[in-house]
Amino acid sequence: MRKKFVSDKAFSKKKFLASVRLMGEGIKAYPLIFFCALFFIIVDSIVFTSIAIIVNKLITTLQTNQPIRFLFWDFNYIDWSIIGGCWYLFYIVLEFLTNIFASLFARKMEIYLRLKALKHLVEFDMNYYSKNQIGLTMSRVINDSSNAADAFNEFLINLIYSITSLITMTTLLFTIDVTVASIILVYFIVMIVVIWILFIYYRRSIIIAFDLRQKIDADITDRLISIRVIKSSGTENYEVDRAKELHKKYWVKAKTSVVYQTILNVFVGLFSWFMPIISILLVVWIHNDMESSKLSILIVSFSTACYNMLYGLLILPTAMRGLTRLSNCVMRLNYIYNAKSLIEFKVDGEVIEKVNKIEFKNVKFWYPDDSKKIILPNFDFVFEKGKRYALVGQSGVGKSTIARLLLRYYDVPSGEILIDGINIKDLKKADYLSRVGYVEQDPQILYGTIMDNLLYANFTKTKLEAIEASKKAKLHSFVLTLPDGYNTILGERGFIFSGGQKQRLVIARMILKNPEILILDEATSALDNIVEKEIKKELDNLMVGRTTIAIAHRLSTIKEFDQILVLDEEGISEVGTFNELKSKNGRFKKLYELSQIK
Numbered sequence: 001m002r003k004k005f006v007s008d009k010a011f012s013k014k015k016f017l018a019s020v021r022l023m024g025e026g027i028k029a030y031p032l033i034f035f036c037a038l039f040f041i042i043v044d045s046i047v048f049t050s051i052a053i054i055v056n057k058l059i060t061t062l063q064t065n066q067p068i069r070f071l072f073w074d075f076n077y078i079d080w081s082i083i084g085g086c087w088y089l090f091y092i093v094l095e096f097l098t099n100i101f102a103s104l105f106a107r108k109m110e111i112y113l114r115l116k117a118l119k120h121l122v123e124f125d126m127n128y129y130s131k132n133q134i135g136l137t138m139s140r141v142i143n144d145s146s147n148a149a150d151a152f153n154e155f156l157i158n159l160i161y162s163i164t165s166l167i168t169m170t171t172l173l174f175t176i177d178v179t180v181a182s183i184i185l186v187y188f189i190v191m192i193v194v195i196w197i198l199f200i201y202y203r204r205s206i207i208i209a210f211d212l213r214q215k216i217d218a219d220i221t222d223r224l225i226s227i228r229v230i231k232s233s234g235t236e237n238y239e240v241d242r243a244k245e246l247h248k249k250y251w252v253k254a255k256t257s258v259v260y261q262t263i264l265n266v267f268v269g270l271f272s273w274f275m276p277i278i279s280i281l282l283v284v285w286i287h288n289d290m291e292s293s294k295l296s297i298l299i300v301s302f303s304t305a306c307y308n309m310l311y312g313l314l315i316l317p318t319a320m321r322g323l324t325r326l327s328n329c330v331m332r333l334n335y336i337y338n339a340k341s342l343i344e345f346k347v348d349g350e351v352i353e354k355v356n357k358i359e360f361k362n363v364k365f366w367y368p369d370d371s372k373k374i375i376l377p378n379f380d381f382v383f384e385k386g387k388r389y390a391l392v393g394q395s396g397v398g399k400s401t402i403a404r405l406l407l408r409y410y411d412v413p414s415g416e417i418l419i420d421g422i423n424i425k426d427l428k429k430a431d432y433l434s435r436v437g438y439v440e441q442d443p444q445i446l447y448g449t450i451m452d453n454l455l456y457a458n459f460t461k462t463k464l465e466a467i468e469a470s471k472k473a474k475l476h477s478f479v480l481t482l483p484d485g486y487n488t489i490l491g492e493r494g495f496i497f498s499g500g501q502k503q504r505l506v507i508a509r510m511i512l513k514n515p516e517i518l519i520l521d522e523a524t525s526a527l528d529n530i531v532e533k534e535i536k537k538e539l540d541n542l543m544v545g546r547t548t549i550a551i552a553h554r555l556s557t558i559k560e561f562d563q564i565l566v567l568d569e570e571g572i573s574e575v576g577t578f579n580e581l582k583s584k585n586g587r588f589k590k591l592y593e594l595s596q597i598k
């Protein structure tokens, strides 16, 4: 049985309509540029094809030495030469305008598609990111948006040119001689059918090659995102060899598409160039009794019109290729546009004055993609304002999951999380999260300057306030040692910062943000003992007066906490202060003893 070609669907009516719909959205967003582009494309194609008519008139007047009446005037060959020259200049101006407006529209469309994708991507819940390859997502946003816009241009311009020249030239042929025109038309239709059949194979091969290239792009992006793993493993050569292997597969597919493209082009070229010859032979054969001067006019007229029809024919595969690329890119973009976020964020959600109480009420949680694995079987607890809580327990019991729920990465499928009695789902997300500060083990640094990274916590703060926060977090003196100070560019993962410096940067961010709730997810566990002690001081200062929920592996860091929640597979197994729990013969004591051995 023939293997189903999945990307075939890219050319289905449904995908075609999806492309039309998406392009329609872009047109709606930028109607002026689009309609200017469309206007110039149409006028340009009409002017281009009518050059053939002027040439025809010019040759006729030259041959017969008789003027030809056009509208109200008689034009001789000098008049037709001047008209032809002016017409050609007009065509050049129109070409310029067409290219400008069509390219501008393509770039606007690209921006539209990209921003639409970005809007969806930032609004998706974290489940999307845990399921989807980031490289593939980036490839869709970057490549498919610009390819779709260019393909739309390629399709539209070539289709309009093709249709205009085919219609005008066919009409011209029929006005000259119906018999010859009819035979040429049949020849022409047969050619279009054969081109279409060849194109189906070509289309398959380009889609396969393009799909593969996109997967390779995505793969390379993902590998480079993990450059630290490559560097620390010394696997640079392995990565290069791996990329070579992937490209070998791409080469095979790309070769096939090049072969089909060449066959298509050669076929179209060969049979197209036969057309004027056939038209001349037909004219001579059918009108063999005609006067030689009239016959030569007929021959010139037919061959000129046929050459123009050829142009229309030669660009038809380009228009079809544009449509294929377009529907294929739109199909991929629609994976992003049509993906549904599992979390609904209320636009008109409630705004609270202060967070006095965080209540987990009969919370049962499992991750959306694995409903069989219950992570939190029953979590029932109230976190009170200003107190420090620590979550401890063995790896995988769900400590970080609780932090993720408070950050609204996920919603609970059963039970409720209430913030001052209001379900967290009903709160205005941006307002609620402005009250939450999050410090994790490997802090996220954005590409940009140190100052950009500091102010990201609170855009209303000034640079002076950011420097003050940096001083409090004991980061300032280090920043001053950098040649560009606060304008130093940090890589996405803050490459020029040590682990401790990154933590200080995040602490400075939190000082600027001044959140009511502080979530510390193993904030110091990646640091060595000396740096941890220094950072701990800053963190202790930060915690003052804030409701703090800390996930801790090093139990020595949570001695002064108000309450420690010990988690196990069943839920909360013990609650108490450090000393209370240590004196009990329970799970915490075991954990503590184990940590002391370490």
Ligand SMILES: Nc1ncnc2c1ncn2[C@@H]1O[C@H](COP(=O)(O)OP(=O)(O)OP(=O)(O)O)[C@@H](O)[C@H]1O
Pocket: 130, 367, 368, 369, 370, 375, 393, 394, 395, 396, 397, 398, 399, 400, 401, 402
């Ligand atoms: N996005 C996800 N989809 C499915 N399962 C997940 C997801 N994230 C985490 N898990 C699973 O949920 C469980 C709890 O994870 P969590 O990170 O909350 O544990 P933890 O107690 O913080 O562990 P550790 O101390 O090792 O960080 C783990 O078994 C983990 O495999």
